[in-house]
Amino acid sequence: MAEALNIPTHLTVENADFSRAMAWLDGAVVPLEEARIPVRDLGLMYADMTYDVVHTWKGGFFRLEDHLDRFLASCEGLRLDPGTDRDGLRRRLAALVRASGLPDTLVYFACTRGTAVPGTRDPARHRAHRFFATVTPLVLRGQPEEMRRGLHAMIVRGIPRIAAASVNPHWKNTHWGDFHRATFVARDSGEDVALLLATDGAVAEAPGFNIVAYLDGGLVAPDANVLPGVSCRTMFEIAGDLGIPARYGRLMPEELARAEEAFLTATSCGLFPVTRLDGRPVGKGVPGPVTTRLLNAYYERKNAGWRITPVETIR
Template sequence: MTLDFAGDERLQTAFADAWSRKADFEEGAAYMRGRFVPLSEATIPITDWAYRRSDVVYDVASVWEGSFFRLDDHIARFRRSMTRWRLDPPESDAQIHDIALAVVALSGLKAAYVGMDCLRGKAPRGVPSHPANAQNYLAVFARGFAWIMPPDLQERGARMMIAKTRRIAPEAVDPTAKNFHWGDMTQALFEAEDQGLDGAILLDGDGYVTEGPGYNVFAVLAGTVVTPDRGALEGMTRQSVLELCAMLNIPIEVRPISVQELEHCDEIFMTTTAGGVMPASELDGRALASTIGRQLRHRYWAEREAGWLGTPVDYEMSCDGGID
């Protein structure tokens, strides 16, 4: 198999060139502005609005045992985030698909964190300095799989708290477009750190559960799995858990969760690409059960390892794209 990049010869040649220097990519591989480079060489200008104004959207997919999970779903969500933010890079979804496979194949990583960012760039000299005039561009990279909460912590169960910091209002920054406006979530991470805890859950301005720094939140109330219907990213792992619950005949509800319900629920678990299903063992010092959380955690990894919604990476591809 060769990667076709939707027939783009420039990309085929760039990839073939990188493939001939494959040893350079062992620490990770990145794609930026038409080139494949070792991860350490993927840098952005300090004047880029992506950096100066957090004017960037992103997505994170993962590779486990050499196979992507829900790759096309991630790319579709990435495109929705870009559209919501009025970002439009030159690459098509089909090209992003092949670029994601290419960076993983180049790195050789069988377990990888694959980031996809669309950056605003800057308006070129001589035109009004407005984001509408910026040249948007794509960055895609693969590095070793990263755990938000490592497996031993997940086994023990995360000690969680309800953060005092409230989540940014969804009317101000739409949380369904995956973005880097992380000021609220970073403060929540410090609140948890100050108390020696593992993670935090943020409420919205009306006291309803939203999400946490890098994860969606679920509560179990009298045997029903409940997750918020608004104020949070529509996580791919969240979606997978809803599908696993349907497979396992576990009742689910997608609806607002009040702080009082969270304070009295039986179980809490969190979900993310960088960790899967992560059961909590306590909330603000109150012990929690983790029967359904553990069942979903095990089933999630078992299904992934069986190839559920997977796109295998070809690590040995023949690569002749335009180069002898």
């Protein structure tokens, strides 16, 4: 008998208490609905910012240090200063989660270039950078029935992912113009999600997701023109423990088209099965056995405390 997907059923919009959502802004923790960013903040005006998203699970951060690694590398690459070091970031995020009292959350944290200085567009002259963070209830991107159905994806050709030589995808950014254009094309075609190609024609990524294919007996995820996803790395680590080969490499559209299974990875869901691509079934058109094993192992491990940092240990 095939293994069934074991997906939490309580992390829904209906069960989420957004009255407990909070924000860390200008040195204070405030209710999220009261948090405000100036309209001349350069993150808003020019997408001059970086961010990351970590989640908590049963009162503990999942892979916090990996997300801090990426955030600090992005800040360094973009010459942004969050105004504190790694330990300060840990304390700010932990204080925010404690203030909410929520056990399962999404924690978004960002650094912008700050408020525009009158009379100049020189980024070097904008030195009052702004750090902020928000905590909201964790609502799974992909409820049980959606996960069992899987996503219907479309490779959107003619709208390539922004070239890595222009915007380094390793620095998490909000340059989503290409993603949004492609998403409208996919939705207009009756599909759920857009997959973008790199300028060289290789598969890149989806909006907020890494794409992973299972073909020729192993997993492969694109290694260029993509954000190095923490969730993708998580699935590869689990795959290794289960004896499933996994690698990063060049993935062409025709290879993805013949995959036995495929899934997307993201913080808000772990993984999300892809069951149709360009109008055709992926494999048997349902979440496959490898996808199912990975997702079930992911939740089993988190429930056992794997890579969890309890919020209460950070002071």
